[in-house]
Amino acid sequence: MTGVCGWFGGACDEASLAAMARELGATGKVASRAGATHGLAAVSPFGHAFFHEDKGVLAAIDGRAHFSDSELAGIAREISPAAALAHAWRQHGADCLSRVHGTFSLALVEPASGTVLLAIDRMGVHRLCFSPVAGGLVFGGTCDSVLAHPAVARALDPQGIFNYLFAHMVPAPGTIYAGMEKLLPAQYALFRNGDLKRDFYWEADWRDQAGDDFDARAKEFHSLLAASVTDAVDSRTVGSFLSGGTDSSTVSGMLTQVSGKPAETFSIGFEAEGFDEIEYARIAARRFGTHGHEYYVTPDDVVRAIPLIAAAYDEPFGNASAVPTYFCALKAKEAGIEAMLAGDGGDEIFGGNTRYAKQKVFEIYSRIPAALRAALIEPLLMNFPGAAHFPPARKAQSYVQQARIPLPDRLESYNFLHREPLADIFNPDFLRAIDPEQAVATQREVYFRTRAESPINRMLHLDWKQTLADNDLRKVNRMTELAGVDVRYPLLDERMVAFAAMLPPDYKVKGYRLRWFFKEALKDFLPHEILTKSKHGFGLPFGLWMQRHAPLHELAHESLQSFRQRGYLREDYLDRLIAAHDTGHATYYGVMIWVVMMLEQWIASHGASQAS
Numbered sequence: 252m253t254g255v256c257g258w259f260g261g262a263c264d265e266a267s268l269a270a271m272a273r274e275l276g277a278t279g280k281v282a283s284r285a286g287a288t289h290g291l292a293a294v295s296p297f298g299h300a301f302f303h304e305d306k307g308v309l310a311a312i313d314g315r316a317h318f319s320d321s322e323l324a325g326i327a328r329e330i331s332p333a334a335a336l337a338h339a340w341r342q343h344g345a346d347c348l349s350r351v352h353g354t355f356s357l358a359l360v361e362p363a364s365g366t367v368l369l370a371i372d373r374m375g376v377h378r379l380c381f382s383p384v385a386g387g388l389v390f391g392g393t394c395d396s397v398l399a400h401p402a403v404a405r406a407l408d409p410q411g412i413f414n415y416l417f418a419h420m421v422p423a424p425g426t427i428y429a430g431m432e433k434l435l436p437a438q439y440a441l442f443r444n445g446d447l448k449r450d451f452y453w454e455a456d457w458r459d460q461a462g463d464d465f466d467a468r469a470k471e472f473h474s475l476l477a478a479s480v481t482d483a484v485d486s487r488t489v490g491s492f493l494s495g496g497t498d499s500s501t502v503s504g505m506l507t508q509v510s511g512k513p514a515e516t517f518s519i520g521f522e523a524e525g526f527d528e529i530e531y532a533r534i535a536a537r538r539f540g541t542h543g544h545e546y547y548v549t550p551d552d553v554v555r556a557i558p559l560i561a562a563a564y565d566e567p568f569g570n571a572s573a574v575p576t577y578f579c580a581l582k583a584k585e586a587g588i589e590a591m592l593a594g595d596g597g598d599e600i601f602g603g604n605t606r607y608a609k610q611k612v613f614e615i616y617s618r619i620p621a622a623l624r625a626a627l628i629e630p631l632l633m634n635f636p637g638a639a640h641f642p643p644a645r646k647a648q649s650y651v652q653q654a655r656i657p658l659p660d661r662l663e664s665y666n667f668l669h670r671e672p673l674a675d676i677f678n679p680d681f682l683r684a685i686d687p688e689q690a691v692a693t694q695r696e697v698y699f700r701t702r703a704e705s706p707i708n709r710m711l712h713l714d715w716k717q718t719l720a721d722n723d724l725r726k727v728n729r730m731t732e733l734a735g736v737d738v739r740y741p742l743l744d745e746r747m748v749a750f751a752a753m754l755p756p757d758y759k760v761k762g763y764r765l766r767w768f769f770k771e772a773l774k775d776f777l778p779h780e781i782l783t784k785s786k787h788g789f790g791l792p793f794g795l796w797m798q799r800h801a802p803l804h805e806l807a808h809e810s811l812q813s814f815r816q817r818g819y820l821r822e823d824y825l826d827r828l829i830a831a832h833d834t835g836h837a838t839y840y841g842v843m844i845w846v847v848m849m850l851e852q853w854i855a856s857h858g859a860s861q862a863s
Contacts, residue, residue, distance in 0.1 A: 252276045252565075252732060253300065254377065254392015255311040255358040257291035258400055259367045259442065260384070267400055268292055274396040289360050293333065294392070297590075297737040303333035307363050310337040313392065314355030314377050315739070323350055340368065345441055348452035352745055356392055367442040373453050374596070374743045375423075375436030375720025376728070380565075382431040388442045393565040394426055404430070407854070409684040411566075412819055413677075417668050417690040419569035419846050422721045424449075424693075427566045435697075436720045455712065455752040457703035463755070469772040471750065479744035480505040480592065487589035487737065490515035492579060493543065495531025497603070497766065498594030500781050501773060502741055504539040506592055516541040517583045517591075519548055519575040523792035531781055538778045546582045548575050550800035553793065557806060561852035563733045564725075568853070569846035571791040573726045580734035590737040595723045597742045599714040600751035601769040602759025606662060607710055611763060613661060614706055616654035658706055659698040659713055660691055667843050676824045707756040719743075794832060794841020807848050814851040 256271040268290040275294035293300035293311035300313040310333040318324045318335050327335035332355075339347035340359055348370050351357065356377035359368040367388050371377045381390040384402040391397040398405050411427040423433040434440060437453040480502060483489075491503040493516035506514040516536055520529035529545060536543035556574050561567075583591055598604045619628070632651055638644035653664055663669060668676065673687055694713060701712040724740070731738040741747070751759075754768055761767035770782050797803050811829065815822050825847070832840035 252393055252396075253295040253297065254313050254356050254379070254396065255291070255293050255300070256391035256396045257289070257309075257311070257358055257360065258384075258387060258389040258402075259289045259360055259362070259365070260387015260445075265290075270399040271391055271396045274399050275392050288387075289362050291358060291360050296732070296735075301331040301333035303331055303337050305334065305337050306341070307361060308337045308340060309360040309362075310334070310340070310357070311359075312336050312351075312355055312357040314353060314372065316351055316353040316355035316357070316372075318350050319352055320350045345439065345452070348439055354740075354743075358390060365444040368439060369434065369442075370439035370452065371434045371436065373437045373745060374715060374724075374740075374748065375434075376724055376740060376743065378725075379434045379440075380426060380431055381434075381440060382428075383447060386445070388447065394428055394431060395565045397431060398428070404428075405858075406430075409681060409819075410686065410689060412681075412850070413685045413687065414690045415567050415569065415850060416819075416846065417666065418717070418721070419842075420722050420725065421566045422690065422693055422717060425689075436716055451700075454701065455703075456749065457701065457705070457708045457712075458753045458755050459703060459705040459708060460755050461757060465758075465768070465771070468754065468758070468768065472768075472772050475744070475747050475750055476501070476505055476741075477509055479741040479747050481509045482744065483592055483739040483741045484510060485590070488515075488587055489590045489592060490517060490583050490586070490588035491541075491592040492516075492576075492594065493518045493532045493535060493541070494594075495528045495533075495535055495781065496594065497769065497773075497777060497781060498597035498742060500531075500535035500539075500594075500777055501597070502592050502594045503535060503541055504776060505741075507539045507541055514539070514541045515544065515583075515586065515588060517544045517546075517579050517586075517588075519546055519579045521548055521575075521792050523795055526790055526792040526795075531784060534778050534780050544582055544586060546578055548578050548791075550796040550803050552578060553791070553796065554800075554802045554806055557849070558852060558856065559733070560730070561849055562856035563729055564853065566853075567850045568725065568729075569849050570722055570726050571793050571842075571845050573730050574791050576727055577730040577733060580731040580736045580738075584734045584736050588736060590739060591731055593727050593738055593740050594742060595727060595740055596719060596748075597769065598766070599711055599719050600742065600748055601754075601766050602707060602711065602756075603766040603769070604714065604718070605765070607707055607760050608763040608765055610658060610661065610706060610710065611760065613650070613654040614658075616651065659694045659710070662694070662710070662713075663691060667846075676820060678818055678821055681819050705756040707760050708752075711759070792838070793845050794837040794839070797841055797844070798833070798837050807844055810848040810851040811844065813855070814847055817851075817854070820847070 252275045254275050272292045272294050276296045291309045291311050293302040293313055295313050302311045312332045316332045318327050323335040323339050326338055354372045354376040356371045356379045369379050369390055371379050380394050380397050382397050382403050389397050389400040389403055397403055406429045408429040411421050415421050421427050423435050426433055437451050439452050441448045491506050491514050493499045493503045503514050503516045518529055518532035521527045560573050632647055635644045697716050698709050698713045703709050758768035797807050811825055
């Protein structure tokens, strides 16, 4: 793993700091300092972690960070990024964060003033967890590194369990552990003399107006794309994920172009109808002349990988595409690749997710005068006789029912936990211990925090956190680490993110056409088949394979049987879930079975105390 870790306040020692650093990867320990009241370390297996102590300030930074200020850039180059951070702190205080760029997590401790500063990068590629303790603060790049400090208790939080089952991961700022938090993208925490302040040091400059000069924008985009891929390549042997989607194909093609040689690309396939997209990866490989590597994941691979992946994460993680991501990174490692370029982020900055167009359909209803809706449309439609047997009326009722739910709550209309009453899913004691509205409230905070007015831009801003930082980046970061490979995200380069934010909403979703600008600007670069194919994703055919593959079926059932004893979910709900999978839509119900199975596998592997 990778990151920074340490504490301020309370008695501790060098052994505790060493234990915290080991949780981040002992071989990557760069430097550290521990005393009676403070300790700080920086850890990275990929050589990106730096530590510096000077004039009473301890600074640590992990990641591919750089500085916009010329003086700070010089210090980073001549000494280290951590030295530049310490210097920036002495000059600017917490405002120094506006001068740090790239992907990073950082921590700064100033014992004389009783101050700790924690921050992560603008898109949340890196993570930082922290836990207030008596008289101080403990922090680390993972929950496990924080738990290694003796003052932090290892007790599961019922709210974290619920939020995981709701979102299939534990959304920041919460964690799976009671009393522990995670930073959000572009957020910092400032601890000073016992007071803990949280705030944001950056926000995107969105444009909500109509489109402007396409040709000039397209030219700028091509230049940024080449620059971001070029900057992601260094002396390491670099390859690229290639799923056959627009993002990975773009990055792979540009890698070949800027390096002047065929890119080493890695693709995953499945022997399952509706899941295998390897032919699109082959189309991209032929178009750009890459050196393609392919691997077909099997059900036996999944059985072997489930315990390994569950144990690798510091919190339960229910995105099943972690499995193909791991095997893709593993094949890259076996081929001698040291760093992989990933295409994550394109959908979330250029408007590629299907829900963006779908929500535009529902937003039309809000433009009808409220009085007309309340006095005429809804009374007539909702009381339409025989609607259940008249498909047009039934669809219209469903449309209005969903349209009446405001954004962002409407995005969760099809959430598993909204399909039936919570009392039919959870045991009563568990429900009394949690706030079922917290997960959605967290989404509302992000959705409305941005200065953007357009629903498209607000949904993008929300997905920067919940789809990218909380989910996709965690998936790819941890699985590449587990395989022993570094990873970079050219489409999340700060310049690219700023450029995309400034594009007007109708450049992202024009009418109901997703990623309009991106596809138009690259129509002469990407293969036509990839530009016009429907969005697919990187799904795992778990539900189908669970029906057909006995060892996978056995592992899933054993996991759910063990989970029954934990008392979170009603046993009859688990019975209904299994029966629905066995007799109905295997892929649909397989998602929730996977989520519960991975939670049980994670709890068993981490030995965490029962939530209460």
